[in-house]
């Protein structure tokens with residue numbers, strides 16, 4: 027497709043979608059868009075499957091396979107060249123992911139030979155992605171969405187009707203795992219209220235401060251840890267236990283109930299679905315999250331390909347910290363942001379985009395959150411606690427508390443920090459990076475400029 031054709035395609039798709047929205051007037055626009063594009067994808071996929079089926083019947087292979095199946099010593103078929111396009115939500119370079127599979131590749135590149143996997147391209151957001159969630163937390167609408175968008179079947183129906191498939195793909199591919207379960211994210215699995223009701227105390231591993239620091243360093247690039255706030259990070263670090271698995275140990279058995287989530291410290295783990303090897307993961311990547319996220323049986327068998335050392339996180343801590351954390355944080359920020367005066371001019375949509383970009387930091391009494399003269403990188407909103415603002419020339423300038431903000435002056439004017447902001451007690455701040463500040467604060471930027479405390483004499487005491 028040429029660039030021009032692509033542009034035209036996008037314009038047409040978007041105006042069709044707009045018409046649909048205007049006609050149907052849905053209450054949840056994002057979910058509507060998600061369903062709309064999923065059904066379009068299904069229709070296109072069905073068409074391709076049919077074409078391939080017809081071609082197959084005529085002895086023509088429209089899409090030659092890219093996977094070589096070879097037999098191991100015990101006669102089990104192994105996928106060789108091509109890994110499935112399963113993408114783990116955890117680990118930036120997670121070998122679970124097939125980075126060759128560009129989820130944005132034009133649909134015309136779709137290869138029905140991998141069609142049981144291809145839906146995962148459409149599902150390649152993190153497994154806990156909001157895209158798959160129906161937000162309203164009801165089981166009935168969850169199943170409705172599954173029916174609407176179930177990509178495990180070319181005609182959008184349940185995969186429990188394999189006869190509906192025009193042809194059966196070659197090779198042992200994890201059909202059962204695929205997007206089917208991902209689209210059916212149960213309301214229970216992602217319902218923070220339900221999670222709260224589980225009585226839970228995180229286990230404590232009693233690592234020394236030094237061991238904990240080394241562990242934190244090892245895990246710092248893991249997406250799982252990156253997205254946690256400082257408090258949750260500490261809980262997770264304290265709850266991880268070290269496990270050693272000699273070569274050939276079955277760490278997880280397909281079909282079993284999920285108990286632990288694992289992060290590989292050392293060694294390699296191979297994954298098998300229905301006895302066929304589908305994947306291999308090394309140091310720094312993680313596995314075992316699916317059963318815990320979806321309360322589903324283990325989707326694959328994990329076997330130590332070498333001697334393996336893992337960090338294991340128990341199911342309840344995983345669910346409480348990760349699921350509750352991610353979802354609650356967004357809700358919490360949205361609520362919090364509604365109470366921040368300077369952001370009053372933001373629309374709901376702008377506020378939720380902002381909520382998604384924030385992260386939480388915690389400081390203790392005496393910590394300097396920003397220091398006069400430093401370069402400014404972030405903007406801060408105080409979620410709880412109190413801070414003092416002072417400068418060398420002006421002495422004490424202001425006391426800030428929940429709902430107040432600071433750090434805007436350096437960002438707005440491209441200046442060094444004009445004052446030091448110090449925590450008076452335990453302070454939790456929601457933080458926004460420089461680029462998010464410029465992109466996401468929209469109309470609030472004018473309010474911030476108008477209230478610049480360095481320009482107005484009494485603004486210092488009325489920062490917000």
Ligand SMILES: Nc1ncnc2c1ncn2[C@@H]1O[C@@H]2COP(=O)(O)O[C@H]2[C@H]1O
Pocket residue numbers: 110112114122200203278284297299304305312313314315316317318323324325326327328
């Ligand atoms: N192709 C795959 N299909 C399913 N699970 C996989 C695959 N590759 C790696 N895995 C991991 O194997 C784990 C088995 O347990 P879980 O289902 O909890 O989570 C699974 C994934 O983390």
Ligand SMILES: Nc1ncnc2c1ncn2[C@@H]1O[C@@H]2COP(=O)(O)O[C@H]2[C@H]1O
Pocket residue numbers: 396402415423424431432433434435436437442443444445446447479480485486489
């Ligand atoms: N009178 C003041 N002078 C300078 N900064 C102040 C004052 N009152 C509050 N502040 C805040 O302290 C912050 C220090 O970092 P910035 O200069 O980025 O942004 C500053 C303001 O948000």
